[in-house]
Structures are given as structure tokens and as C-alpha cells.
Amino acid sequence: MRQTGDPAPGTMNSSGSGNFLLVPIPEYPLLDNKTVKIVVLGASNVGKTALIVRFLTKRFIGDYEANTGALYSRKVTLDGEEVSLQIQDTPCVSLQDDPEGLYCQEQINRSIYWADGYVLVFSITDHNSYRTIQPLYQHVRRIHPSGNIPVILVGNKSDLLRARQVPADEGETLAASLGGVYFEASARENHEGVHAAFLHLCQEVIRALGGGNGEKRRGGLHLARPKSPNMQELKRRFRQVLSSKVKSSTTI
Numbered sequence: 001m002r003q004t005g006d007p008a009p010g011t012m013n014s015s016g017s018g019n020f021l022l023v024p025i026p027e028y029p030l031l032d033n034k035t036v037k038i039v040v041l042g043a044s045n046v047g048k049t050a051l052i053v054r055f056l057t058k059r060f061i062g063d064y065e066a067n068t069g070a071l072y073s074r075k076v077t078l079d080g081e082e083v084s085l086q087i088q089d090t091p092c093v094s095l096q097d098d099p100e101g102l103y104c105q106e107q108i109n110r111s112i113y114w115a116d117g118y119v120l121v122f123s124i125t126d127h128n129s130y131r132t133i134q135p136l137y138q139h140v141r142r143i144h145p146s147g148n149i150p151v152i153l154v155g156n157k158s159d160l161l162r163a164r165q166v167p168a169d170e171g172e173t174l175a176a177s178l179g180g181v182y183f184e185a186s187a188r189e190n191h192e193g194v195h196a197a198f199l200h201l202c203q204e205v206i207r208a209l210g211g212g213n214g215e216k217r218r219g220g221l222h223l224a225r226p227k228s229p230n231m232q233e234l235k236r237r238f239r240q241v242l243s244s245k246v247k248s249s250t251t252i
């Protein structure tokens with residue numbers, strides 16, 4: 001979702017510093033460096049947009065427009081390497097009475113298919129939002145039946161302790177059962193917790209991608225990249241040759 005006062009897609013947010021621009025980008029970029037694609041999922045009003053905005057801008061802005069599913073992008077440095085990070089915000093999901101148990105817009109399904117890593121969010125003040133997580137994860141699994149799914153579980157609104165409906169140990173147990181880590185965070189009060197959560201997921205995604213060159217580890221809906229010589233590998237070899245030349249010239 002776009003924040004109130006943000007520029008229209010295609011323009012830059014002039015209020016951010018150079019490092020924290022929110023830049024709407026086309027969905028199918030051709031980037032040379034690694035790309036990490038993350039989707040943020042959860043029930044209504046749990047703070048999905050607030051978490052993304054907090055992570056990207058370090059700011060909390062109280063009110064957000066109705067969710068339009070914005071895609072955000074920025075460069076981050078992970079373990080000394082520059083990575084293009086794309087974060088997809090999504091409309092809310094909701095529990096249904098039918099056997100599938102979950103209502104998910106088609107747009108969300110496409111985002112799930114597209115993504116490499118998943119932030120599942122509930123609010124610690126809303127037990128119903130917690131109840132959507134398990135069916136939501138099953139839904140992700142149905143879309144990606146095989147393979148490792150990098151996932152974190154975020155219990156947001158940890159500043160509202162007095163309104164807590166979900167104990168921390170329930171969050172931890174659920175996260176463990178999904179094969180992920182639980183983070184309790186407050187988009188409203190704290191940047192560090194939010195940052196730690198996203199960073200952890202990025203690292204999990206990089207690991208799952210196997211340190212590759214950013215190509216998807218599984219077939220993607222739209223993101224199949226043309227088979228070309230592996231430029232990363234060529235560059236790596238080129239650098240190796242150069243550095244061995246430098247070494248040998250300095251040792252002479």
C-alpha cells in the first residue's frame with residue numbers, strides 16, 4: 001500500500017534520505033546482482049505495511065491507505081555483498097468456513113509464487129490474526145509443494161502488551177512448527193526488532209538460493225531469466241585471475 005502523501009508510482013519519494021528511498025519498480029527487472037524477493041502476508045490490520053515502511057524508512061507513519069499491494073525495492077548489503085531486495089506488500093487474507101480455510105486474492109497467490117521468502121505477520125493483540133497463520137502457511141506450501149520455504153513469523157504490535165492475546169511462547173511454537181524463527185516486533189516503537197527480522201529472512205533466502213546468481217531455484221511465473229553465460233561466474237573467475245596477477249606482481 002502507498003502511504004498518504006507518497007508520490008505516484010514511477011516517481012521518487014523526495015522525503016527520504018538517499019539510502020531510504022521508496023522506489024516503486026517494474027515487476028520484472030533485469031538486475032546483474034543478486035535479487036531477494038520477499039512477500040509480507042497476514043490478516044487485516046496486523047501492520048504489514050507499517051513493518052515494511054519501518055524497515056525501509058526507519059519511520060512509523062500512523063495511517064496507511066487501503067492496501068494496493070505495492071512492490072518496494074532497495075539495495076542492501078548482506079554479509080558484505082550488495083543485494084537487490086524487493087518487498088511485496090499484500091492485501092489481507094482472511095479465514096473462511098470452506099475446506100481450504102482461507103480467502104486469498106489471486107494477486108496474493110501470484111505474489112506467493114513469485115517470492116523467495118515469506119514474512120507471516122499477526123498481531124499479538126488479535127488472536128484471530130494468529131489463527132490465520134497456519135492455514136496461510138499451508139497455502140504457501142500448496143503453491144510451493146517442494147523445497148525449503150524460507151519463512152519468519154512476526155508477532156507485531158508488541159508495544160500493546162496490555163492488550164496481548166497471543167503469548168510469546170505460542171508464537172515461538174508455531175514458528176518452530178513452520179520451520180522458521182519467531183520475532184516479536186513493534187513497527188510503532190522500534191526499528192531494530194523489525195530490521196533484525198527482515199535481515200534474518202534475507203539471509204535465509206540467500207542460503208536457500210544456494211549463493212547463486214539470483215536466478216530462482218524453482219520455476220517462476222514471470223521471472224524466468226534468459227539462459228545466458230553465467231556472468232557472475234565469469235566475473236568471479238576474472239577477479240580471481242586479476243587478484244592472482246596482483247599477488248604475483250606484489251610478491252616479485
Ligand SMILES: Nc1nc2c(ncn2[C@@H]2O[C@H](COP(=O)(O)OP(=O)(O)OP(=O)(O)O)[C@@H](O)[C@H]2O)c(=O)[nH]1
Nearest residue numbers: 044045046047048049050062067092157186187188
Ligand atoms: N500500536 C501499534 N500499532 C500498529 C503497529 N503496526 C501497525 N499499527 C497500526 O495498525 C493499523 C494497521 O496497520 P497497517 O500497516 O495498515 O496494517 P496492514 O496489515 O497492512 O493492514 P491491511 O491493509 O488491513 O492489510 C494502523 O493503524 C497502524 O498505525 C504497531 O507495531 N503498534
